[in-house]
Amino acid sequence: MLQKKPQDWPEPIVRVQSLSESCFDSIPDRYIKPPSDRPSSSAPFDQSNIPIIDLRSLFGTDAKAHAATLAQISEACRDWGFLQIVNHGVSPELMDKARETWREFFHLPMENKQQYANSPKTYEGYGSRLGVEKGAILDWSDYYFLHYLPLSLKDYNKWPALPPSCREVIDEYGREVVKLCERLMKVLSVNLGLEEEFLQNAFGGYDVGACLRVNFYPKCPRPELTLGLSPHSDPGGMTLLLPDSEVPGLQVRKLDTWITVKPAPHAFIVNIGDQIQILSNAKYKSVEHRVIVNSDKERLSLAFFYNPKSDIPIAPAKELVTPEQPALYQPMTFDEYRLFIRMMGPRGKSHVDSLKSPR
Numbered sequence: 001m002l003q004k005k006p007q008d009w010p011e012p013i014v015r016v017q018s019l020s021e022s023c024f025d026s027i028p029d030r031y032i033k034p035p036s037d038r039p040s041s042s043a044p045f046d047q048s049n050i051p052i053i054d055l056r057s058l059f060g061t062d063a064k065a066h067a068a069t070l071a072q073i074s075e076a077c078r079d080w081g082f083l084q085i086v087n088h089g090v091s092p093e094l095m096d097k098a099r100e101t102w103r104e105f106f107h108l109p110m111e112n113k114q115q116y117a118n119s120p121k122t123y124e125g126y127g128s129r130l131g132v133e134k135g136a137i138l139d140w141s142d143y144y145f146l147h148y149l150p151l152s153l154k155d156y157n158k159w160p161a162l163p164p165s166c167r168e169v170i171d172e173y174g175r176e177v178v179k180l181c182e183r184l185m186k187v188l189s190v191n192l193g194l195e196e197e198f199l200q201n202a203f204g205g206y207d208v209g210a211c212l213r214v215n216f217y218p219k220c221p222r223p224e225l226t227l228g229l230s231p232h233s234d235p236g237g238m239t240l241l242l243p244d245s246e247v248p249g250l251q252v253r254k255l256d257t258w259i260t261v262k263p264a265p266h267a268f269i270v271n272i273g274d275q276i277q278i279l280s281n282a283k284y285k286s287v288e289h290r291v292i293v294n295s296d297k298e299r300l301s302l303a304f305f306y307n308p309k310s311d312i313p314i315a316p317a318k319e320l321v322t323p324e325q326p327a328l329y330q331p332m333t334f335d336e337y338r339l340f341i342r343m344m345g346p347r348g349k350s351h352v353d354s355l356k357s358p359r
């Protein structure tokens with residue numbers, strides 16, 4: 001396994017937003033995917049969607065309704081690894097404000113954004129590529145990455161100072177989303193047949209890792225040749241994605257097809273990450289997803305990653321290891337795991353699969 005921290009990008013960084021403004025009918029070769037990886041334009045229009053689950057009963061006193069919601073979540077986690085949640089307790093106004101604030105950020109003049117240009121040492125700041133492999137084919141997106149937790153990594157100076165409300169909005173949004181993640185961790189623990197606090201404790205308590213990646217997908221003159229984000233599973237614990245309210249783009253792999261998610265109004269899209277796959281001994285699986293782009297509308301999404309504390313070993317829960325289902329993974333800290341991924345960039349599910357115990 002690779003252990004050296006990458007120091008710098010292997011090539012000069014080009015902002016996809018600038019390319020989008022200067023390319024009218026072609027895109028640079030660096031963004032053209034091999035034919036088998038391109039979004040298939042011949043896919044039939046598809047009605048299917050990931051499950052949409054109303055969480056209202058989790059906040060009420062009706063035990064039967066509560067149990068029914070838990071059962072729906074359990075089925076979605078097992079069958080899809082992805083679900084949409086509505087009536088989740090985060091205010092729709094805050095969700096809209098978070099999206100709008102970040103849209104304003106990406107529309108600031110380039111020099112305002114460049115002062116936050118990131119490096120692969122920590123990825124914090126304004127970025128345009130994942131992975132440091134020289135000559136890699138790149139994705140059609142820019143992003144902003146920041147730490148919300150643990151408090152030791154939270155650094156307002158690394159968050160944008162503009163638009164003026166940005167830091168305050170991120171703080172409020174982070175607070176509400178963390179509360180929701182803590183609630184979901186209890187639901188997942190109970191659904192796995194574990195103590196309610198099991199997953200939270202396995203993540204190292206409440207000062208966990210939480211970070212935000214805001215993805216900006218500019219318009220693309222040749223969307224059939226590229227992807228906004230290559231297929232990957234999320235390396236962390238659980239992700240709460242706030243998708244664009246107008247423009248679809250997220251696709252989730254279901255067997256051999258890619259399902260385009262149709263976001264419900266003010267829903268969060270929740271997905272299981274590799275660390276919960278490992279802790280659940282693969283009862284729940286992280287699922288590959290990717291993003292397609294389009295020629296007439298930009299797209300913005302906020303991915304909030306809720307992760308274990310970075311320096312504790314993560315291994316299958318003993319309660320879920322049996323003679324019939326032995327431990328599928330060897331223990332590894334999230335720091336070690338993430339470093340491996342940050343070197344390589346998005347690679348489907350090959351990262352978590354490579355942790356499988358030799359048998």
Ligand SMILES: O=C(O)CCC(=O)C(=O)O
Binds near residue numbers: 241243
């Ligand atoms: O933009 C999206 O809809 C998905 C983003 C995503 O998968 C990610 O940030 O890991």
